[in-house]
Amino acid sequence: MKIAVASDHAGHELKMGILRYLSERGILYEDFGCGPEEKVDYVDFGEKAVQSVCFGKNDRSILVCGTGLGMTIVANKFKGIRATLCLDEYSAEMSRSHNDSNCLTLGGRVLPLDETLNTVRIWLDTEYEGGRHQDRLQKIFDLEERNFKP
Numbered sequence: 001m002k003i004a005v006a007s008d009h010a011g012h013e014l015k016m017g018i019l020r021y022l023s024e025r026g027i028l029y030e031d032f033g034c035g036p037e038e039k040v041d042y043v044d045f046g047e048k049a050v051q052s053v054c055f056g057k058n059d060r061s062i063l064v065c066g067t068g069l070g071m072t073i074v075a076n077k078f079k080g081i082r083a084t085l086c087l088d089e090y091s092a093e094m095s096r097s098h099n100d101s102n103c104l105t106l107g108g109r110v111l112p113l114d115e116t117l118n119t120v121r122i123w124l125d126t127e128y129e130g131g132r133h134q135d136r137l138q139k140i141f142d143l144e145e146r147n148f149k150p
């Protein structure tokens with residue numbers, strides 16, 4: 001599994017902690033920025049990371065901004081992306097087992113690093129259950145195909 005990671009300035013510190021954690025576990029990642037000194041728009045960095053998943057260059061993505069909200073909105077604009085803001089461990093588990101989340105979004109201004117690493121661990125390690133949940137995901141795929149036309 002290879003993870004596309006991105007943040008804006010408000011998520012940079014938390015992102016660096018997540019990158020260290022991924023390295024320690026030997027999980028491959030691609031960091032799409034931003035760098036430490038930049039003040040940037042989360043949209044630009046979220047877009048690059050998520051596009052790499054859409055193009056099959058990475059398997060999943062982890063995006064961090066101040067609240068996680070902006071990155072969630074951006075990521076969910078992309079077809080096939082199921083971005084989930086997980087502020088707790090239960091959400092992380094459910095986002096994988098029920099929603100097959102392929103994009104974890106986090107808030108650097110609202111989450112402490114140690115708790116967040118546990119959230120990341122659960123999100124990385126929890127398998128999608130399929131079954132009845134697949135019928136629901138299929139409805140989401142159908143929505144995407146209709147392109148939001150009523």
Ligand code: RB5
Nearest residue numbers: 010065066067068069070
């Ligand atoms: C940046 O100030 C902040 O707006 C951004 O990181 C994010 O929280 C947006 O949703």
